[in-house]
Amino acid sequence: MNKPTTSRGSRGPRKAAPAKQSGHSGRPPRPSADPTRDLAFDIVCGVVEHRRMLETTLDRAGAMEPRDRASAHRLAATTLRHMGSMTELLQPLLRREPPEPVRCALLLGVAQLLHLETPPHAAVGTIVDLLRRRGLAPFAGLANAVLRRISREGATLREGLDEARLDVPAWLWSAWGQRARAISRGLHREAPLDITLRPGAEAPAEGDVLPTGSVRFPAGTRMVELEGFEEGAFWAQDVAASMPVRLMGDVAGKTVIDLCAAPGGKTAQLACAGASVIAVEREAARADRLRENLKRLKLEAVDVVEGDALTWQAPEPVDAVLLDAPCSATGTFRRHPDVLWIKRPRDVVALAETQDSFIDAARAMLKPGGTLLYAVCSLQDEEGPQRVQAALERGGWKLEPFTEAELENMSVARTAEGYFRTHPGLWQERGGMDGFFAARLIRI
């Protein structure tokens, strides 16, 4: 994986300590007195050692108190958000490179000390205990010494660190080019909760109504506890993610295929806008979730098809296709900081190839003159502008740029080419937004 690199160490190359101490030695961990730290540790080790997504470890965790689960999520996400700079900070304090699980435990400790305001005795003690529980007792002394030093000298040790830069893997920083520093403004803040309202539904009290109509609540708000949830008055959708469907124009009375549909935020928007929607989703479990979401929203008229968009054939050519294509999801790093450390450059290359195939498949479903709205929650040029350019070069399409009027509520997102493009550094004064790309193509 893209382990955070370090540049400040002055003690020469480091030798890793023996791997058999790594805590994955076959001995089962002792029963946990601290489920929060244990789960956060498993999440961070999963990302660092196995490129396992945060949500996957969370899903596998089994029954536990919702409060402990939420705390573990917060601790792990904070650690991942600051992982590069904390690794840099630890480097001069370690004489040898510790085994990976020990480094993960130290990072959890540093995150508690520097970013979560955990009292020092608790931050140090919980990590020392964690190491003992997880078969890593020989490293307990090291953790105690290093974390105590950081609790005393953390502010000084942080001085001069370019944290925004260090917390982004080098390949992404260079891929984002001149946008990198602006994008990284969204890095260290938890994302708020945004909801999209059904037409006519009232915004729940205390929500901040954004210029586009999305309603925003502070990070940590639980959607299920908002008034109107059970009645299906709204669904969760980042403000940037709510824009592609709005940019399809008037879809009332039209047949629209939503090619990669689950969990269904955009399907719901299309159905609420009066389109007759065919929602295609390949993963059975995700198709079930889509159906459940549509049921809560009382949008059961949507035709949900469990199938592969690359081979499924539409019964007849349609007016419009929404292609919210599978992508690297780098634009969602505020909600999923693990993506930064899991994705690799070669993933982007492979995804771009599939995205071309999706665009070609979508063309075959459209009437001449029909509209393709192509969207990805990626910040990578290869998955956005370059895919549109490649489609135009293959032929059979013309670009219909988004107009100033269409984007008057989010003018910052309109590019010179007439694409829609956002990143997590935008609208900082309002709480930011996810990174999205969208373009409108017409079949010729």
Ligand SMILES: C[S@@+](CC[C@H](N)C(=O)[O-])C[C@H]1O[C@@H](n2cnc3c(N)ncnc32)[C@H](O)[C@@H]1O
């Ligand atoms: C970016 S998500 C879509 C999000 C959705 N449009 C929304 O707004 O809630 C991509 C979805 O495409 C699905 N998918 C991936 N490959 C697919 C394929 N070949 N055919 C159909 N769906 C696919 C994934 O399972 C995933 O649910």
